[in-house]
Amino acid sequence: MSVFRQLSAVVGMNLRNLPQRTGASLVIVIGIAGVVAVLVSVLAMAVSFSQTIAGAGSPDRALILSGGALQEAMSSIPRDSVANILDAPGIARDREGRPIAAAEALAQVQVEPKSGGKLINVALRGVASVEPELRPELHLVEGRMFRPGLHELLVGRSLEERYGLGLGSHLEFQSGDWTVVGIFASSRPSTFDSQVLTDAQTLLAAYQRDWFQSITVRLAGPGSLDQLKRALAADPTLHVNAYLESAFAAAQSQALNTVLKWIGYFIGGMMAAGALFGALNSLYASVSSRSVEIATLRAIGFGAGSVVVSVLAEALLLAVGGGLLGALCAWIFFNGHVSSMELSGLQPPIAFAMSVRPDLLTLGIVWACVIGLAGGLLPAIRAARLPVARALNAVV
Amino acid sequence: MASLVSLHNVIKRYVRGKQTIEVLHQLDLEVPAAQFLALMGPSGSGKTTLLNLIGGLDRPTSGEIIVAGEHIQNLSSGQLAKWRARHVGFVFQFYNLMPMLSAERNIELPLLLTSLSSAQRKRNVAAALELVGLTSHAKHKPAELSGGQQQRVAIARALIADPTLLVCDEPTGDLDRASAGEILGLLQLLNRDQQKTIVMVTHDQKAADYASRILHVDKGQLIEAAVKSAA
Incomplete structure (x- = not known):
């Protein structure tokens, strides 16, 4: 004491x-x-x-890139390989039996912030749509979905907040003028919030490309990734690799x-x-x-x-x-x-x-x-x- | 009367750079219980060194120091601290009160080393304050007290744990003549009425005259100057 x-x-x-x-x-x-x-x-x-x-990654999704590509931007998957890839086992399917998957294209564009200043580099991603079954974490918060064939864009919320790229904004890049028709957000912090989305086919046409950068697929269940990998490796016409999306994102x-x-x-x-x-x-x-x-x-x-x-x-x-x-x-x-x-x-x-x-x-x-x-x-x-x-x- | 303090063949040397200085030379001293001893001498004569050795604040280079039956030169630093807490009360020239503590808190400090309850400590502090005549200044901090009052608080702190020996280093060195007289009178009273053994260092002959015995320390040696019959 x-x-x-x-x-x-x-x-x-x-x-x-x-x-x-x-x-x-x-x-x-x-x-x-x-x-x-x-x-x-x-x-x-x-x-x-x-x-x-x-x-941006999920443990129930797989990312398919061309063989040897260490990053999505380095990958190229020919348009005519997509159907074969989507036929592979291990990919989840919707009620109509269609694969829950999207072939996506990626481009880097420079846009001018609303507030002026120097041009900023932004990732433009061509997707099928804001697919609720494939990426349930993404949702529209303002405006509407882009329409295929038109130069319409969805802008990630952090881009909109940071650079003032709101609804109705016009962005000038490849093939002319693009209009922001919607704002989307991710329910968890994600790289998507810094991206601009458009229709994949429209992007390929604008850039006169014949290849996608990646294919994202929802896996059918546990063990499906190995099944998918084996099937892709067995097809001599395909030269691609599949990665668990969450592991790939973490490694990046x-x-x-x-x-x-x-x-x-x-x-x-x-x-x-x-x-x-x-x-x-x-x-x-x-x-x-x-x-x-x-x-x-x-x-x-x-x-x-x-x-x-x-x-x-x-x-x-x-x-x-x-x-x-x-x-x-x-x-x-x-x-x-x-x-x-x-x-x-x-x-x-x-x-x-x-x-x-x-x-x-x-x-x-x-x-x-x-x-x-x-x-x-x-x-x-x-x-x-x-x-x-x-x-x-x-x-x- | 039996000796409370005994020093035999005590030598104290200090090393300063390459030089060794012998401050006390084979010193012998007996201080009987209830004696009021004044140690006098010029600056550098070794009187404070001697006081520090008796109070267990320093160790001799050789020799034997027995205080209250304990060979204190053999005690470890921790044992010496406990021994000091039990047996020695210190009064310093500049009071050495804790500036952030009130008078009563300063006085209570040595009791924090005992097993006394808070209520007992309060009672003892009140008695000590009364003894030194500062009951009304219990809540005052040192800066709010005069030099004489601060030294009274220091004496109360030195006495509170009822030590065997009171060691005073120039207790009136920083006081005016009137305050010095009061402090010395208080020390004399403690010696006479409570039979406290006091060893006091002073360079002031008038202060030394309050003691029952005066010793001169000169060049590390002790010279008996006076012993009063009242002791």
Whole structure:
């Protein structure tokens, strides 16, 4: 009981002394806040981007690309191969026995934002329609469906919000003028939100192409992917590969996600080292300014352990303060902030809303605590080893 | 009367860079219980070093220090801290009060190391405040008290855990003559009425005159100056 009283008394005295060391305390708080804000923001960017890429994929859909294509943009499936592919087993069928699938074409177009400024690269995807059976997560939120044969477009909601490409907008690219007739959205963060959709056949005609980029199919059930793969491999006229859509999407984002996380940890680590030395310096100064107080407590009979705990408690309190401040800044400035990044040079940028999730905030605060404790350890040991007689005589 | 403090062949050396300085040379001292001893001497004579050794704040380079039956030179740092809490009350020249704590909280500090309940601690603090005549200043912080009042709080803090020995380092060094007289009178009262053993370092002869015995520390040696029959 007296140990607890001893600890709480010394810790309480130290913390009550904090206002007298505002400047030095702020160095610690702001340094750690900076680390946490940067770390959480970069990780939120990485995680949100990955989520958006992964959001386009589904575990019950397969993506079929031409052999050797590592990305959808690098793939080409001849128009006359599509029927053979759609006849393969493993593809789910509707009540009329038609395959639930869509051959899709992809083009990169440049459009001018409504607000002016430089042209932006946008992915134009040719689809059969906003197919509810194939992609139930996509739905029209405004306007109507495009009509085949006409230069009509559906615009993803994030494009519409970011660049003002609303209903009735006219976009100038290949083969003239295209009109936005509808706005669609995905029920989960997805790359589709950054795309423009049109009728696949209209797109092929406009670009005078005779091939699609990919075929997306709904799988009939568990084990259907292997069945489909075997059937496609057995047909010598086809040179295509089938991938589980969710796995393909995850693989697409993995490299960039890893790089972003490394950047986050590297910058965060460098800043953490700076903050740690800042904390170390400030806490050494704090111990030095309190040397008589500490020596007096030690003379009275307070143990070295309570002195160590009091310095660590100060470091921890300031670190948690800095961590919370940094987390709050990251949340205020970046949560919901729409950013865009390119997955590769072959694809247009993908817009995504940054989500500063609770697990990232927790991670940031854990980092703050580790920095605080690491920065407080040596000053705490110095405080405990303070020669009592010398420190007391220093005042005389 | 039996000795409360015994020093035998105590040597204290300090190392400063490449130089070793011997501050106390094979010093012997006996302080009987209930004695009020004043240690006098010029700056650098070793009187504060001697006081620190008696109070368990420092260790001798060699020799034996026995206080209240304990060979304190053999105690570890942690054991020494506990021993100090039980046996020694300290009064410093600049009071060394915790600036953020009220007078009563400052006085209570040594009791936080005991198993006394909160109510018991409050009662003891109230009694100590009354003893030093500061009941009405219980809630005042050190900055709101005069130098003499602060030193009274420091004395109350030193006494609160009923230590065997009171160690005072220039207790009136920062006070005006009137306040110094009050503090010394209080120490004398504690020695006479409560039989407290007091070892006080001072460079002021008038302060030393309040003690029952005066020793001069000169170049690390002790010279008996006066022993009053009242002791």
